[in-house]
Amino acid sequence: MTRHSSTMPAMHAPKHKRPNLLGGLARSREATLFAVLIALVAATAAVKPEFLNLQNLRDVLLNVSIIGLLTAGMTVVMLMRHIDLSVASVVGVSAYAVGSLFVMFPQMPVIVAMLAGIGIGLAIGAVNGVLITFGRVPSLVATLSTLYIVRGADYAWVHGGQINATSLPDAFALIATGSLFGVPNLVLIALVVLIALSVYLKQYRGGREHYAIGSNPEAARLAGIRVERRVMIGFLLSGAIAGLAGVLWLARFGTVDASTAKGIELQVVAAAVVGSVAITGGVGTVTGATLGALVLGVINIALVVLRVSPFWQQAIQGALIVAAITLDTLLARSVAKRMMRKRDHG
Amino acid sequence: MTDNKPPRLELRHASKSFGRVRALGDGSLQLWPGEVHALLGENGAGKSTLVKILAGVHQPDSGELLVEGIARRFANPAEARDAGLAVIYQEPTLFADLSIAENIYMGRQPRDGLRRIRYDAMNREVDALLSTLGVNLRAERLVRGLSIADQQVVEIAKALSLNANVLIMDEPTAALSLPEVERLFAIVRALRERDVAILFITHRLDEVFALTQRMTIMRDGVKVFDALTAEMTIDAIVSKMVGRDLDTFYPKADVARGEVRLSVRGLTREGVFKNVSFDVHAGEIVALAGLVGAGRSEVARAIFGIDPVDAGEVKIAGKPLALGKPATAVRAGLALVPEDRRAQGLALELSIARNASLTVLGRLVKHGLISAKSESTLAADWGKRLRLKASDLDAPVGTLSGGNQQKVVLGKWLATNPKVLIIDEPTRGIDVGAKAEVYRTLADLVREGMAVLMISSELPEVLGMADRVLVMHEGRISADIARADANEERVMSAALGASPQALGRAA
Amino acid sequence: AELKSGLKIAFVPKQINNPYEVIADDGGMAAIKEMKGQGKVVGPSDAGASSQVSYINTLITQKQDAVVIAANDANAVVPYLKKAMSQGIKVVTFDSDTAPEGRQIFVNQADSESIGRGQIQLLSKLVGGEGEFAILSATPNATNQNTWIKWMQEELKKPEYAKLKLVKIAYGNDDDQKSFVETQGLLQAYPNLKGIVAPTSVGIAAAARYIQSSPAKGKVAVTGLGTPNQMRAFVKNGTVKAFQLWDPGQLGYLAAFAAANLASGTITGKEGESFDAGKLGKRTVGKSGEVILGPPTTFDSANIDSFNF
Amino acid sequence: MAKPDSALSTTKRRHLQWEAMLVIVLAVSLIGGRVLSPMFLSGANLSNMLADFTEIALIALPMTLIIIAAEIDLSVASVLGASSALMGVLWHMGLPMPLVIAIVLVAGTLAGLLNGLVIVRFNLPSLAVTIGTLALFRGLAYVLLGDQAIADFPASYTAFGIETIAATFLPMPFILVILGAIVFTVLLQATPFGRSLYAIGANPVAAQFSGIDVARTKLRLFMLSGAMAALAGVVYTLRFTSARGDNGEGFELSVIAAVLFGGVSIFGGRGSMIGVLLSLLIIGVLRNALTLADVSSETLTIVTGALLLSSVLIPNLVARWRATREKRLMAQTL
Numbered sequence A: 001m002t003r004h005s006s007t008m009p010a011m012h013a014p015k016h017k018r019p020n021l022l023g024g025l026a027r028s029r030e031a032t033l034f035a036v037l038i039a040l041v042a043a044t045a046a047v048k049p050e051f052l053n054l055q056n057l058r059d060v061l062l063n064v065s066i067i068g069l070l071t072a073g074m075t076v077v078m079l080m081r082h083i084d085l086s087v088a089s090v091v092g093v094s095a096y097a098v099g100s101l102f103v104m105f106p107q108m109p110v111i112v113a114m115l116a117g118i119g120i121g122l123a124i125g126a127v128n129g130v131l132i133t134f135g136r137v138p139s140l141v142a143t144l145s146t147l148y149i150v151r152g153a154d155y156a157w158v159h160g161g162q163i164n165a166t167s168l169p170d171a172f173a174l175i176a177t178g179s180l181f182g183v184p185n186l187v188l189i190a191l192v193v194l195i196a197l198s199v200y201l202k203q204y205r206g207g208r209e210h211y212a213i214g215s216n217p218e219a220a221r222l223a224g225i226r227v228e229r230r231v232m233i234g235f236l237l238s239g240a241i242a243g244l245a246g247v248l249w250l251a252r253f254g255t256v257d258a259s260t261a262k263g264i265e266l267q268v269v270a271a272a273v274v275g276s277v278a279i280t281g282g283v284g285t286v287t288g289a290t291l292g293a294l295v296l297g298v299i300n301i302a303l304v305v306l307r308v309s310p311f312w313q314q315a316i317q318g319a320l321i322v323a324a325i326t327l328d329t330l331l332a333r334s335v336a337k338r339m340m341r342k343r344d345h346g
Numbered sequence B: 001m002t003d004n005k006p007p008r009l010e011l012r013h014a015s016k017s018f019g020r021v022r023a024l025g026d027g028s029l030q031l032w033p034g035e036v037h038a039l040l041g042e043n044g045a046g047k048s049t050l051v052k053i054l055a056g057v058h059q060p061d062s063g064e065l066l067v068e069g070i071a072r073r074f075a076n077p078a079e080a081r082d083a084g085l086a087v088i089y090q091e092p093t094l095f096a097d098l099s100i101a102e103n104i105y106m107g108r109q110p111r112d113g114l115r116r117i118r119y120d121a122m123n124r125e126v127d128a129l130l131s132t133l134g135v136n137l138r139a140e141r142l143v144r145g146l147s148i149a150d151q152q153v154v155e156i157a158k159a160l161s162l163n164a165n166v167l168i169m170d171e172p173t174a175a176l177s178l179p180e181v182e183r184l185f186a187i188v189r190a191l192r193e194r195d196v197a198i199l200f201i202t203h204r205l206d207e208v209f210a211l212t213q214r215m216t217i218m219r220d221g222v223k224v225f226d227a228l229t230a231e232m233t234i235d236a237i238v239s240k241m242v243g244r245d246l247d248t249f250y251p252k253a254d255v256a257r258g259e260v261r262l263s264v265r266g267l268t269r270e271g272v273f274k275n276v277s278f279d280v281h282a283g284e285i286v287a288l289a290g291l292v293g294a295g296r297s298e299v300a301r302a303i304f305g306i307d308p309v310d311a312g313e314v315k316i317a318g319k320p321l322a323l324g325k326p327a328t329a330v331r332a333g334l335a336l337v338p339e340d341r342r343a344q345g346l347a348l349e350l351s352i353a354r355n356a357s358l359t360v361l362g363r364l365v366k367h368g369l370i371s372a373k374s375e376s377t378l379a380a381d382w383g384k385r386l387r388l389k390a391s392d393l394d395a396p397v398g399t400l401s402g403g404n405q406q407k408v409v410l411g412k413w414l415a416t417n418p419k420v421l422i423i424d425e426p427t428r429g430i431d432v433g434a435k436a437e438v439y440r441t442l443a444d445l446v447r448e449g450m451a452v453l454m455i456s457s458e459l460p461e462v463l464g465m466a467d468r469v470l471v472m473h474e475g476r477i478s479a480d481i482a483r484a485d486a487n488e489e490r491v492m493s494a495a496l497g498a499s500p501q502a503l504g505r506a507a
Numbered sequence C: 001a002e003l004k005s006g007l008k009i010a011f012v013p014k015q016i017n018n019p020y021e022v023i024a025d026d027g028g029m030a031a032i033k034e035m036k037g038q039g040k041v042v043g044p045s046d047a048g049a050s051s052q053v054s055y056i057n058t059l060i061t062q063k064q065d066a067v068v069i070a071a072n073d074a075n076a077v078v079p080y081l082k083k084a085m086s087q088g089i090k091v092v093t094f095d096s097d098t099a100p101e102g103r104q105i106f107v108n109q110a111d112s113e114s115i116g117r118g119q120i121q122l123l124s125k126l127v128g129g130e131g132e133f134a135i136l137s138a139t140p141n142a143t144n145q146n147t148w149i150k151w152m153q154e155e156l157k158k159p160e161y162a163k164l165k166l167v168k169i170a171y172g173n174d175d176d177q178k179s180f181v182e183t184q185g186l187l188q189a190y191p192n193l194k195g196i197v198a199p200t201s202v203g204i205a206a207a208a209r210y211i212q213s214s215p216a217k218g219k220v221a222v223t224g225l226g227t228p229n230q231m232r233a234f235v236k237n238g239t240v241k242a243f244q245l246w247d248p249g250q251l252g253y254l255a256a257f258a259a260a261n262l263a264s265g266t267i268t269g270k271e272g273e274s275f276d277a278g279k280l281g282k283r284t285v286g287k288s289g290e291v292i293l294g295p296p297t298t299f300d301s302a303n304i305d306s307f308n309f
Numbered sequence D: 001m002a003k004p005d006s007a008l009s010t011t012k013r014r015h016l017q018w019e020a021m022l023v024i025v026l027a028v029s030l031i032g033g034r035v036l037s038p039m040f041l042s043g044a045n046l047s048n049m050l051a052d053f054t055e056i057a058l059i060a061l062p063m064t065l066i067i068i069a070a071e072i073d074l075s076v077a078s079v080l081g082a083s084s085a086l087m088g089v090l091w092h093m094g095l096p097m098p099l100v101i102a103i104v105l106v107a108g109t110l111a112g113l114l115n116g117l118v119i120v121r122f123n124l125p126s127l128a129v130t131i132g133t134l135a136l137f138r139g140l141a142y143v144l145l146g147d148q149a150i151a152d153f154p155a156s157y158t159a160f161g162i163e164t165i166a167a168t169f170l171p172m173p174f175i176l177v178i179l180g181a182i183v184f185t186v187l188l189q190a191t192p193f194g195r196s197l198y199a200i201g202a203n204p205v206a207a208q209f210s211g212i213d214v215a216r217t218k219l220r221l222f223m224l225s226g227a228m229a230a231l232a233g234v235v236y237t238l239r240f241t242s243a244r245g246d247n248g249e250g251f252e253l254s255v256i257a258a259v260l261f262g263g264v265s266i267f268g269g270r271g272s273m274i275g276v277l278l279s280l281l282i283i284g285v286l287r288n289a290l291t292l293a294d295v296s297s298e299t300l301t302i303v304t305g306a307l308l309l310s311s312v313l314i315p316n317l318v319a320r321w322r323a324t325r326e327k328r329l330m331a332q333t334l
């Protein structure tokens, strides 16, 4: 018997092509999220038509870009059943460090600033990676520790200091204010990174290994995957993205101090979870994660636009997160059930 | 097996220890092209450890590995794979969240000029491969939700797709029923024709004679014997494996049938099983036979309250049982030894004693608090009765060999002193010695008046142990055969149902 | 009366890394240096109600002579400050007060009423006396912001502000990003918005930064309380016409002198007592132990370059 | 066959080793504290030290159980805040204090029930669900109290938060911690409920197949967690005489850090209450001693992270070193 001779016709009876189940499932989850997003925008616009103006869309995209980037980085890590809580601290320290560089070297080219931010992120990502792979420290513990340590170091270094927009060169500010064909540069940068990451995860062997590791670490090892190396790469990616996000944060907000981005790690995890990235690993896409970040971002701004009392905003957001997770899971289950039933009768 | 050529694969005096546990003391093996080679030994003899050394999962503490006569050292499974070794491990090693095709091609997906994965080519090849295996599975289907048998098929497909010249299979048939085993054998024979060297581990000795040409027997981590299969008998093998002769294999005692202990009426779960009704009496072993995927385990799980049912009722010793809560079932006197011991039977990181006491926590309470002493006494008692091979009852149960793990699961349920014991694949993956002990234990239990429902895919065990054989086919009970009338043909034809096409479907 | 030398005076800011607080603390430290005392700044890195308490307790254990605190919560620290006072430690609050029984003196930047009313007066001038406006505050529980907002609402009751309408109080939590997004939301929710009052240095900067890059620049007036260094660029490019603040360094300086005088026994905190506050001259204790730094400065393009803090 | 009453097993030994190490660390930090500051061992200071971690300890007790069962509850600090706000609102409505406290505890339990129901019913990961309820409960706290802070609680109750037991230096609320510690230790180590948590944490499916009602156990755990967080909210409110919506913000990570430092495995199935109690003490002592030595709060943040990290890293590295050494020894004997 030869293996998979592609000339051999399929033996079994059912000739009709079944829909691509894997793709179908993934698509349907993202499709729902997309529908939710559209519904949110539509509902808000119905009450407040001016919600749909260009300026506001720009703002929403700008807001979501940074969280969206972080969420995508978190996705890579979460796919492997890990988590990176240190991202917020990395953003903070990278933003301040790059800002200080601008204070010292006002003529520094923008690309150097980006590389510096990415470099800082890579360094902290490497520490996380080493702790997790070599030190065998569970990622939640390791990154919770680095969250504290990096933020503490940031505090100790910055103390009461502050970088203001005035210290930043105009070329740098252009990242946030400039645009190409009406799309803000910052959004374009985020988009490029997101697409690259998405292609990596879907189209490349290395990307698929992240899924394999999260799905079954033991089996991944047996399949010859170098798990340690891949986990390391995941944390480097997440760190680098957080570093870049720090630079973008600086460009967008102009003012950074010791507590910049404090606490956004939970927002990022929430966005990923809303975006159908499983905390238990193996499931999720960058598209989903980005949609998750968009949904949360739109809710955020919609509540303000709809003049919901600030005291209610957080409660509503929390309730919506819980509802989103629940609905998403129920939907995934019903799809799985349908699939099973089909097989039973197929 | 030409004299001047080196063996395809040779392991010389390999040893391996895990902490203080010496899993392999002196493992040796020669594997020639074009042979199917049986590796035999009791549970814990070190077979899987040897396999993992060959596969590059473990590095031996000492010893030599030669491929085509050249000394090699595999630092990881990828290196072994690249050297032409394909391995089917004892426990399925699949990625539940990925498609079948990706499982098969992980790490070596076909790529285009930009090094991107070519999903279309990959899926096409896998579909072709699956259809040569005669299974109704599609390449793009997720592995999550596949039955154990289907998972095993995917493992086999994975190994075949490697086009390796050494194929190592660690108990590939443990989860398969007869037609699937036959199909696997046909594939293995075809590979042998193509000069592939095959190492085959099993605890079913009839398979050894049906398939293999040579064998290596291990005991306590040491190779004790090798021979041509044609020169051996079952008794000879068993005595080499166990180091002594075994008494009667199926110690079926004739016990007078008592009152009805378990009564199931009209049990239905949409799409899984339909209108299942039967009784099990005290002092009786009722076997539930059928093909893998017939829905037997699902019936057991439903009775025990793990899965919901759509209709039907269950009585334990005449009292109606409220379905849906395992705790209620246990209180009513029901015990279920599940089919997948690692996933369902044991908490692998917890100690043997802790696992054994899990079902009887409530009974260990003295003065409102759990007494650690009665816990370890309990574990020790049952360990002794089942001849558990463990160095330390406080060691994590995951460090035991498969068969010994099964004994812990059995012991933990016998400790509840149940009225009805449902036992799903009681001897899956355990050695002949342990099997004999399980059979003896079952015989003792029914003699003491227990009612036993035994789900089994092994026909000899069904015919040897059961007072009555119920056969399931596609979710319905298709036959109820008394011991006297039970034979292989009757059970198999009932299991296959009327239509012969059913043979083509594994799931 | 002479100040004792070698006095141990500890500053407890709301949050040790808050840039505004750091300027104030530095002012205090400078004062303590002048009087040859031993000063230090200790405090939490988050602004939770309770996080200052363990620092107060520690200061009691260390037997400091005086504690100068900007309270995160008007009540949470009171029992512990009382304990400090019962052990002879003098307590001065500055920037953000506690309940009066929790301290001997409160050094107020300016009296809260005039700050609150002043903000409305300034806004009214900037928007021409009519239109919708919103307040962008710090956290919902920030004591001083809440007091000022209360006085702003008082001032609004006057007939001359009948056309000025407060549409919303938003909270930026003294977080730059949150304040930024809140500003953005305000503009969406209230298309007719004419002004934003942010009585917090973080909020006003964030609001100005958002407005600067949006079409609303020039249409929506931003004012409030902020430091000149932070706001200079916005004043120069016309995003912000005018805003107010006192010198936080002087606030800390005055608080340090109040504490030193209490600890030296020259005053007890009773109304009418007066003390020498170094370069700030003589100051008098007002009603319920309040010492007032002075009216806030209004900064605009004309004067902003003469300030550096 | 094993000797049933054989001395200590390797796993048990490893546990004891960790606890023994914690004891040593505690002793060292106590001595270090005394060296750093002569006031360190004064009654007043010890009293402050113990009072400081009351709420964290109260929440850490049920959190230990939850993490052993391989779940997590990130919403605890928000439940604390919401309880504090509710307490203020009810008190302002004129209800008598005992009734207020009772209602708050019930409400906390209900918050836990909500967590538990969503997690158990839909079989969702608790990390995801409680990130959502973290925002939800904190939001409800703001809905309840808005920008108000309520401070006029009766002195007889606030005294409980502030004073010490009779002539000792033990703060009153510490009684609750001691009681809680005893109850939870017994609950975890010596009752079927506690024992089943280890099994649920190690393998929930096997636990279910063993007749353990996993769903109900988890539900109870989250209710317990909610109730204790509410209790912590009451204590917090009384200790600081201040009901506010933002009370206790960010406590969840401190609690989790303390539990993990105590040797509880984040993957569930492993850990002991003694370890967590020791860990709480060590963190309390260290923070106090360092603050007393005028070490800045940013350094404290770094120390917290380093402690947490070392708690897992050091044993791992030691185990690795041992394994290589053993291997080398074995190679020599061969």
Ligand SMILES: Nc1ncnc2c1ncn2[C@@H]1O[C@H](COP(=O)(O)OP(=O)(O)OP(=O)(O)O)[C@@H](O)[C@H]1O
Pocket: B018, B021, B022, B023, B024, B041, B042, B043, B044, B045, B046, B047, B048, B049, B050, B090, B399, B400, B401, B402, B403, B404, B429, B430, B431
């Ligand atoms: N990772 C491990 N850590 C500790 N001990 C182990 C480990 N793996 C195997 N062992 C021990 O090594 C011995 C041999 O195990 P192995 O799995 O090779 O047996 P086996 O012959 O495959 O048995 P079975 O037929 O039951 O599968 C057993 O005593 C087992 O408990």
Ligand SMILES: Nc1ncnc2c1ncn2[C@@H]1O[C@H](COP(=O)(O)OP(=O)(O)OP(=O)(O)O)[C@@H](O)[C@H]1O
Pocket: B144, B145, B146, B147, B148, B149, B290, B291, B292, B293, B294, B295, B296, B297, B298, B339, B424, B425, B455, B457, B507
């Ligand atoms: N983990 C699972 N998830 C979803 N469906 C499953 C799972 N396991 C089995 N099934 C489905 O349930 C049905 C019965 O499966 P199973 O193979 O367990 O039957 P069985 O008769 O108990 O066989 P055996 O006991 O020999 O394994 C099959 O259709 C199978 O595909």
Ligand SMILES: [Mg+2]
Pocket: B047, B048, B049, B090, B170, B402
């Ligand atoms: Mg094996």
Ligand SMILES: [Mg+2]
Pocket: B293, B296, B297, B298, B339
């Ligand atoms: Mg089955």
